[in-house]
Amino acid sequence: MALHNRVSAAELKKRLALETIKRVTISFYQYAKIEDPQAFRDELYETLFKLDAFGRIYVAHEGINAQISVPEHHFETFKTKLYEVPFLNGIRLNIAVDDDGKSFFVLKIKVRDKIVADGIDDPTFDMANKGRYVDARAFNELSADPETVIVDMRNHYEFEVGHFEGAIEVPSDTFRDQLPMAVDMLADKKDKNIIMYCTGGIRCEKASAYMLHHGFKNVFHLEGGIIEYTNKAREQELPIKFKGKNFVFDDRLGERITDEIISECHQCGAPCDTHTNCVNDGCHLLFIQCAACAEKYNGCCSEACQTVHALPEEEQAALRKGVEKGLMFNKSRRRRKTAE
Known part of the structure; x- marks a missing residue:
């Protein structure tokens, strides 16, 4: 079997929308020494693919970091298979608090230098000595x-x-x-x-x-x-x-913990905690947008992006060729203030 996805994102999202089964969104991680991350990754992909699991998983010499969506009827099998891995036996599984079953639409498992980018290059740093x-x-x-x-x-x-x-x-x-x-x-x-x-x-x-x-x-x-x-x-x-909403790194972009709304729409200032990505393909800025502004700006973060998004696709593609890549998919405060 192929150890990576070969179907378009559009088709996968369409399939997910038509699913009638219930899914469970789960996250887990473990700091552990993995001698051959690529071999571990490939074996894990085969196991999860057979269980119709979706998600995003990072594997490195220092361990594993996973956020996945598993069909409810496969959950116990998934747990059994996972616990067969010695360093994952009995690992705590974080079950999503507010789950619509649409958190992921594809399975991606990548080998990385680290499971969380930390910038630490001190050879004396030891994860064994933790809080x-x-x-x-x-x-x-x-x-x-x-x-x-x-x-x-x-x-x-x-x-x-x-x-x-x-x-x-x-x-x-x-x-x-x-x-x-x-x-x-x-x-x-x-x-x-x-x-x-x-x-x-x-x-x-x-x-x-x-x-x-x-x-x-x-x-x-x-x-x-x-x-x-x-x-x-x-x-x-x-x-x-x-208090408020817990941001999550999947298609939900957040799960409700309490009813308090402690943030505001980045465009009009109304109480709001709904994150979205600007629909302009040359931007995709992550920002908070209320329903009224989503309608007013057609899902864009600014009038400039709204103007670009209204252009024919050919013209949008031509404009994107001149866009500095560092500005795309950027979540930083600096980038958001520029858009505002």
């Missing part, structure tokens, strides 16, 4: 202390639509930039209790190890991230201290 886990109950108890420092290790566009009460934002567009920034920002808090969190746990786990590596003493990280916290808090009927 202590806190679950939902422990998080609530520890965060109730006003001296506890809560640090959000996600990007600004994630923090913007939802975050924990009292959390500190590390204002950067990339995780690799956030790590040294967090060390600098918290330099005078090395003896305080510090809780780091992210979407599913992979970034805050590495961040906790990075902080310990730089001399911090009492570092914790939220087990399973926002997703696991929300599921456990609901199961145990605990107060949910996360």
Whole structure:
């Protein structure tokens, strides 16, 4: 069998729209030593393809990072197959909080240098020396202390639509930039209790190890991230201290945690936390847009993009040839302010 997809995205999306089966969106990760990432990747692709799984998975020498969608009737088989891998046996699976079953439409498994880009090149850095886990109950108890420092290790566009009460934002567009920034920002808090969190746990786990590596003493990280916290808090009927929406990196672009809307439309300022990508193929900027502005601008981030999007496809393609590639699919604050 071919170990990669050969069907067009348009056709795959059409097939997904016609599906009548129920799917479950799952995320998991594990830091572990993988001797041959390519061989592991190929074997995993064969297994998941046979289970009609979709998703995006990164494999590296340091482990695996996965976000996938599995047909509900294959879920137990998927779990069995996954747990047959020694370093994945019994691994925690984060089940999506707010799932429409349309999170992914294709299976992509890629070999990367790292499962999360961190910019760390210090040979003495050791992921084995990481912070202590806190679950939902422990998080609530520890965060109730006003001296506890809560640090959000996600990007600004994630923090913007939802975050924990009292959390500190590390204002950067990339995780690799956030790590040294967090060390600098918290330099005078090395003896305080510090809780780091992210979407599913992979970034805050590495961040906790990075902080310990730089001399911090009492570092914790939220087990399973926002997703696991929300599921456990609901199961145990605990107060949910996360407010708003949890941004996710799939076609949903977010899952509702609480009813609060803490952000606003980037175009008119109305309360809104709906992310979208500009429909202009020469832009695709990720931004927040309310329904009224989506209609007014035809799904574009600006009047300039709206004008371009209205042109015949041939003219749009000609214009894109002159677009600097670095400006496409850019989620940064700088890029959004330029569009505004």
